[in-house]
Amino acid sequence: MLKQSLQQKLLQKLSPQQIQVIKLLELPTLQLEERIKKELEENPVLEEGSNEEEYQEENYSDETPEKDKDKDEFSLEDYMNDEDTPSYKLSAQNYSADDKHEEIPFSGGTTFHELLISQLGLRILSPEKHALTEYLIGNIDEDGYLRREIESIVDDLAFSMGVETSYEELVELLRVIQDFDPAGVGARDLQECLLLQIERKGKFNPDVKLAQLILKKNFEEFTKKHYDKIQKRVGATDEDFKCAVDEILKLNPKPGSTFSNPLDKASPTIIPDFILEEEDGDLLLSLNSRNVPELHISRSYSEMIEDYSGNKKNQSKENKDAVMFVKQKLDSAKWFIDAIRQRQNTLLQSMNAIIQYQREYFIEGDERKLRPMILKDIAEITNLDISTISRVSNSKYIQTHFGIFSLKYFFSEGLQTDSGEEVSTREIKKILQECIDKEDKKKPLTDDKLAVILKEKSYLIARRTVAKYREQLNIPVARLRKEL
Structure with a gap:
């Protein structure tokens, strides 16, 4: 039996502009710069600089000869899909797979794996064994470990490359790699890594011999620092045992990291989103907009839309499509500029509230002056939603006169x-x-x-x-x- 009923529901839907503001709010300064560059590339209506700069440029260009001015002028026909213009050139992203992208080459130091391959070249091996050893080196991670099971590598070689080998042969070749520098390379676990290093220190040194015994027979207890139990088991004096442990602690648990290329892993750069300065007890807050350009709508495109909108008669379909395309880009540019402005205002409003709440701390920089503060406290001061404060504090940093801090640092129970x-x-x-x-x-x-x-x-x-x-x-x- 069918029944009809009337229900009233309250739903909140976000507009595209609101979604854009939320997404921009989450971005730290470095990512915001990239986002703005991307928008400038995709939207020809959006331009850098202030309107005043554009006005000055236009006044200057008015004094140039007519012949030169004609070169810079453009018309709506430039955006029409005629026979000479491929369709992809009218899309938002004017890139082709065939476009040539010149990149500036740079030279880096020798990588860890290149170092191992160069040492392999000094060994006399058959071409088959050389190829297998090089394959093993390719499976060694940046820390210097072979973390894959030998059996799995045997299977990979058989099924993927059609190369027949055995567990015993690969272990024999792994021993060759384990003789390379740095000491400990090619180990399958931490225990083997430390043993490989300690064995190179000399068998006739009593401290080394004891250290080797500890690693070989008492490794699990050693990792848990059950020193008393180990010392009693090996029957060593306090002084001998301490010297042996010191030898072990000098070893490198990640031998590969010693030779890692700094270009392989670039350390993250922290660029503060806010700059706080203290002058005679006054706290002055500003946004770090060093690499964030001012944006404005291109006056030329605005005037072009006005001209064509005022003369709608006798317009071809191509003209109308071109006008629609430019109008969409115009609206998109306005939304983006407004979203950037809202982002900046929200960031400043939230950060000012945090400074107000933690004023004593920001004046002195004394950690003991930090008051308990949660997201709800700042949300109540600013009349913003808790989720907005969360987005503001996420991945943002402030530069103060006593250091650079993550905004999350200031929140605690x-x-x-x-x-x-x-x-x-x-x-x-x-x-x-x-x-x-x-x-x-x-x-x-x-x-x-x-x-x-x-x-x-x-x-x-x-x-x-x-x-x-x-x-x-x-x-x-x-x-x-x-x-x-």
Whole structure:
């Protein structure tokens, strides 16, 4: 049986312009520069610079001879799809697969894998074994490890390349690679990597012999720092055992990283989105717009649309299509400029609220002055949505007179002391860090002891909370912090 019913629903739909603002809001300065460059390339109606600059250029061009002016003039026919103009040239992205892109070549240092191949050239091997060894080198990662199973490589060679080999033959060739520099290269796990390095140090050194025994027979206990158990098992004196452990700690767990090419992994560049300056107690905030150009609508295109709109009679279909194309680009440019403006306003509004909330901290730069602050606090000050504040704080940085900080750094939960005073969890983490930095490494502080110390400082925190904060600081448990 069919029934009809009337329902009323409240739905919120975002317009394309609002979506564009949201997307731009999430971008840090560096990515915003790339986004603007892309828009300038795709939309001929959008231009760099201020309208005043364009006006001055136009006045200057009025003084040039008529013959030269004609060269710069263009008409709507330039955008019409005639026989001489391929259709792809009218699209938003005027690129062809055949277009030639000149790139500036640059030279880099020898890569890690090139270093290994060059050492292979010094070995006398048959062409077949040389090819297999080179294939093994290709499977070694940037840390210097062969993390793939030998059996899997045997199968790959058989099925993908039609090359028959065996587990034993590849292991024999891997031994050749493990004799290369840097020591430890070609290892299949950390234990083998350290053993390969320690073996090169000389078998007649008693410290090396003991270190080799520890790695070979007691590796798992060593990784867990069960030093007392290992020392008792190997029957070494305190001094001999300490010297052997020191030998192990000098080894490189990632031998490949020593020879890695800095061009392979470029370190990320942090460009601040905000610049905060302090002058006589006043805080002056500005957006970092160093490489973000001013944008405006091309006056020539606007005038062209006005001319053709005022004369709609006797227009061909091609003219109308061209006018529609330019009009779409004009609207798109207006939306983009407006979205950029809204982004800048929202960023400044949000950052000013954060500075207002954390004023004491930004004046002095003392971490202990940071107040507990969550997204909701800034949302209430600015009358913006929490999701907007989240987008503002994500991947954004501010340059202050005491360093560059991520905006997320200023947000933290709060706890109360036994006197009822609210403090930031960041302050508690700093105290934890200081306690662990000053601890006796032979008897490191357990989480229980750290909880007691915090209680003595009026911070009532459970042991499990201490453990949580310690993990957030990337500090291992007491047993793993132990040193001899």
